[in-house]
Amino acid sequence: MLFSSTRSDWLGNIRGDLLAGLVVALALIPEAIAFSIIAGVDPKVGLYASFCIAFSIAFTGGRPGMISAATGAMALLMITLVKGHGLEYLFAATLLTGVLQIGAGYLKLGNLMRFVSSSVVTGFVNALAILIFLAQIPELTNVTWQVYAMTLGGLVIIYGFPYINKTIPSPLVCIVVLTAISMSLGLDIRTVGDMGALPDTLPIFMWPKVPLNMETLAIIFPYSAALAVVGLLESMMTATIVDELTDTPSDKNRECKGQGISNIVAGFLGGMAGCAMIGQSIINVKSGGSGRLSTLTAGIVLLLLVVFLNQWVSRIPMAALVAVMIMVSIGTFSWKSLKNMSKYPLSTNIVMVSTVIVVVLTHNLAYGVLVGVLLAAMFFANKVGRLLIVGSELDVEEQRRTYTVRGQVFFASSEKFTQSFDFKEAVDRVVIDVSHAHFWDITAVSALDRVVIKFRREGMAVVIKGINEASATLVDRFGVHDKPEEIEKFLAAH
Amino acid sequence: MEKRVIACIDDSASAAAVCDWAAWTSFKLETPLTILHVLDKSERPHESDLSGNIGLGTRETLLEQLTLLDEQRGKLALEQGKQMLEAAKARVEKAGVASKTLQRHANLVETLSEMESEIRLLIVGRQGKKSESALAQIGSQLESVIRTLHCPILVSLATYKIPQKIMIAFDGSPTAIRMLNHLVKYPQLFDGIEVHLVMVGGATDSPLQEAKAILFAEGHESIIARRVGDSLGVALTSYVKANDIDLTVMGAYGTSPIRRFILGSNTTKMLHQTQVPLLLLR
Numbered sequence: 001m002l003f004s005s006t007r008s009d010w011l012g013n014i015r016g017d018l019l020a021g022l023v024v025a026l027a028l029i030p031e032a033i034a035f036s037i038i039a040g041v042d043p044k045v046g047l048y049a050s051f052c053i054a055f056s057i058a059f060t061g062g063r064p065g066m067i068s069a070a071t072g073a074m075a076l077l078m079i080t081l082v083k084g085h086g087l088e089y090l091f092a093a094t095l096l097t098g099v100l101q102i103g104a105g106y107l108k109l110g111n112l113m114r115f116v117s118s119s120v121v122t123g124f125v126n127a128l129a130i131l132i133f134l135a136q137i138p139e140l141t142n143v144t145w146q147v148y149a150m151t152l153g154g155l156v157i158i159y160g161f162p163y164i165n166k167t168i169p170s171p172l173v174c175i176v177v178l179t180a181i182s183m184s185l186g187l188d189i190r191t192v193g194d195m196g197a198l199p200d201t202l203p204i205f206m207w208p209k210v211p212l213n214m215e216t217l218a219i220i221f222p223y224s225a226a227l228a229v230v231g232l233l234e235s236m237m238t239a240t241i242v243d244e245l246t247d248t249p250s251d252k253n254r255e256c257k258g259q260g261i262s263n264i265v266a267g268f269l270g271g272m273a274g275c276a277m278i279g280q281s282i283i284n285v286k287s288g289g290s291g292r293l294s295t296l297t298a299g300i301v302l303l304l305l306v307v308f309l310n311q312w313v314s315r316i317p318m319a320a321l322v323a324v325m326i327m328v329s330i331g332t333f334s335w336k337s338l339k340n341m342s343k344y345p346l347s348t349n350i351v352m353v354s355t356v357i358v359v360v361l362t363h364n365l366a367y368g369v370l371v372g373v374l375l376a377a378m379f380f381a382n383k384v385g386r387l388l389i390v391g392s393e394l395d396v397e398e399q400r401r402t403y404t405v406r407g408q409v410f411f412a413s414s415e416k417f418t419q420s421f422d423f424k425e426a427v428d429r430v431v432i433d434v435s436h437a438h439f440w441d442i443t444a445v446s447a448l449d450r451v452v453i454k455f456r457r458e459g460m461a462v463v464i465k466g467i468n469e470a471s472a473t474l475v476d477r478f479g480v481h482d483k484p485e486e487i488e489k490f491l492a493a494h
Numbered sequence: 495m496e497k498r499v500i501a502c503i504d505d506s507a508s509a510a511a512v513c514d515w516a517a518w519t520s521f522k523l524e525t526p527l528t529i530l531h532v533l534d535k536s537e538r539p540h541e542s543d544l545s546g547n548i549g550l551g552t553r554e555t556l557l558e559q560l561t562l563l564d565e566q567r568g569k570l571a572l573e574q575g576k577q578m579l580e581a582a583k584a585r586v587e588k589a590g591v592a593s594k595t596l597q598r599h600a601n602l603v604e605t606l607s608e609m610e611s612e613i614r615l616l617i618v619g620r621q622g623k624k625s626e627s628a629l630a631q632i633g634s635q636l637e638s639v640i641r642t643l644h645c646p647i648l649v650s651l652a653t654y655k656i657p658q659k660i661m662i663a664f665d666g667s668p669t670a671i672r673m674l675n676h677l678v679k680y681p682q683l684f685d686g687i688e689v690h691l692v693m694v695g696g697a698t699d700s701p702l703q704e705a706k707a708i709l710f711a712e713g714h715e716s717i718i719a720r721r722v723g724d725s726l727g728v729a730l731t732s733y734v735k736a737n738d739i740d741l742t743v744m745g746a747y748g749t750s751p752i753r754r755f756i757l758g759s760n761t762t763k764m765l766h767q768t769q770v771p772l773l774l775l776r
Contacts, residue, residue, distance in 0.1 A: 023546040162545035169546030245557055247535065247564060282548050286556050331548025
């Protein structure tokens with residue numbers, strides 16, 4: 001059902017979608033140009049990619065109203081590939097990225113997003129904002145004061161102009177005014193035209209000129225894998241944000257496949273890999289876009305602007321684009337997460353901040369998410385590990401000590417479990433009642449074994465009560481839901 | 495599960511006629527009636543702010559604004575919907591038919607396809623509120639409703655008249671025969687009603703005779719007519735006009751999607767052209 005869509009997906013909100021698509025296109029151009037430069041390719045590679053991706057995802061995506069195009073997060077992963085092997089390998093890697101993403105869609109890897117906690121998402125979003133901002137630094141170093149003045153002026157227009165007029169997009173005003181100033185004063189500052197070739201024709205189909213062998217695969221595969229992961233992560237997270245803003249559901253696995261197809265289209269039409277964009281998607285929703293038409297419009301307007309107005313686009317000072325990108329970066333950053341840090345538990349904050357730090361250091365969002373997810377899992381295991389209470393009772397007449405274990409025994413709590421027993425006490429018999437405990441893994445079982453052995457070495461007779469109930473959790477019960485009798489047993493054990 | 499007649503209403507002008515049809519069919523089919531109103535959020539227009547900038551906290555404030563807007567509109571729509579359902583219930587009660595009401599927060603097509611197994615007959619207006627003022631002659635969701643569901647659907651127009659003459663559009667196909675056999679299961683439908691069996695095109699009247707025999711076997715008289723020359727839509731609508739027909743019964747979307755794409759669908763044409771309500775059988 002990759003191309004199916006309802007009438008209302010497309011035509012439910014025509015006016016809103018067309019206008020929003022127009023506004024979004026203005027925020028796509030700076031990102032495509034800025035990050036093409038960072039990836040080390042001509043701006044046209046990013047611009048073609050943005051068009052191809054926005055165009056195809058409008059049909060194939062699982063989240064209507066979300067904007068996908070050439071993004072910073074992806075561009076940052078390509079730098080060494082372009083430097084070491086050249087543009088053609090980038091196209092090949094883009095194709096492979098698409099194939100991997102389609103595979104992920106069919107394997108339903110979109111469902112794995114449930115393991116990504118919201119503090120990791122917040123960390124990801126903040127890290128992305130910081131990366132976008134950092135990417136603007138090269139344009140702001142070793143430049144004349146005019147550039148600083150222009151950038152600052154651009155930001156003032158972007159945030160100030162809406163107080164005067166809300167019907168003309170302020171980023172457009174910023175770009176037009178700064179271009180006019182730079183041209184009329186004849187300022188000697190960098191313009192888009194200085195950064196490389198702009199598109200002069202509509203995109204043309206081409207097969208990447210790389211040898212089709214294992215060597216090529218070995219070169220591009222690591223890049224493609226990283227691109228596929230980061231692209232899907234950002235797309236899934238953006239989809240969640242758009243779901244929340246529009247209060248409508250999305251099909252995450254279809255989105256994975258859609259991202260894959262879009263990247264394949266981009267790879268064949270001379271574009272680089274891309275993914276969904278948080279900032280631009282927020283702009284889309286804010287501007288009233290909600291349907292597939294908004295994404296399609298953004299892509300088409302972008303292409304028309306750069307192909308037919310390329311004379312003018314090449315004269316836009318970089319300072320204007322930097323201002324727009326700083327806006328995107330500020331808008332992507334989750335301001336609320338800073339305010340929430342004082343309210344949230346330390347573990348949550350550590351997960352969020354670690355995600356940010358790892359991303360900023362490695363420039364790879366996948367590593368940040370990996371670290372964040374692992375930390376979150378560890379903190380969770382630690383918390384659940386505390387749900388273990390061992391009570392005990394001494395029967396003086398019979399010289400018998402009964403330990404009652406309640407709660408979760410697994411790798412994180414087995415230590416605590418072992419320490420709860422008093423091996424030095426001189427009694428004849430020890431009863432360990434584990435019928436209210438859950439033994440989740442082998443570590444837990446071997447901890448129990450060790451406890452028993454220790455007691456025996458002290459010369460005490462050990463009886464374990466209810467071990468069958470306790471270790472019922474040990475079995476990997478994946479798929480019990482389709483065996484009703486198993487569920488009965490499972491529940492009975494609790 | 496007990497099958498029901500489902501009547502879909504909104505605040506368009508056709509709601510009253512839908513209620514009247516609902517009362518009539520529920521009575522004739524001896525089937526309980528449920529009046530349905532859906533609150534579809536996507537039908538409400540978005541506000542656009544074209545300033546195109548995002549700053550610190552835009553996402554949070556945007557969520558807050560959108561939620562507030564939905565909340566206000568939702569409350570209002572819910573209240574209006576309840577009143578509409580009350581009015582509809584009262585209207586069918588006046589005609590002597592008891593009914594249940596149902597209100598759902600969802601998309602119309604989704605809601606209907608979820609409850610499809612319980613639907614004996616679905617009654618919808620040709621135009622909803624959204625397309626009432628627009629140039630479109632048929633409602634924005636009508637076609638997808640008809641295509642998605644496989645139950646009989648009565649498409650009501652803005653006015654209602656107790657049916658006295660019905661026309662069954664017949665093409666001699668096995669589907670059409672099946673349709674007739676299905677119809678005769680409800681003898682009350684034919685009580686005091688003049689049935690016209692009309693065929694467009696074809697070489698002889700023999701398929702029509704066959705159809706007439708099916709009806710006659712159950713004790714229903716019918717008038718047969720065959721029209722040649724005109725296109726299906728034109729022939730049927732002119733027959734309706736000439737004979738004061740009150741309701742047209744026809745099969746819907748019998749052709750494959752590809753054929754429909756190339757040739758266009760007779761059903762869609764009839765939906766646009768008809769001047770009397772249509773009962774569509776799948």
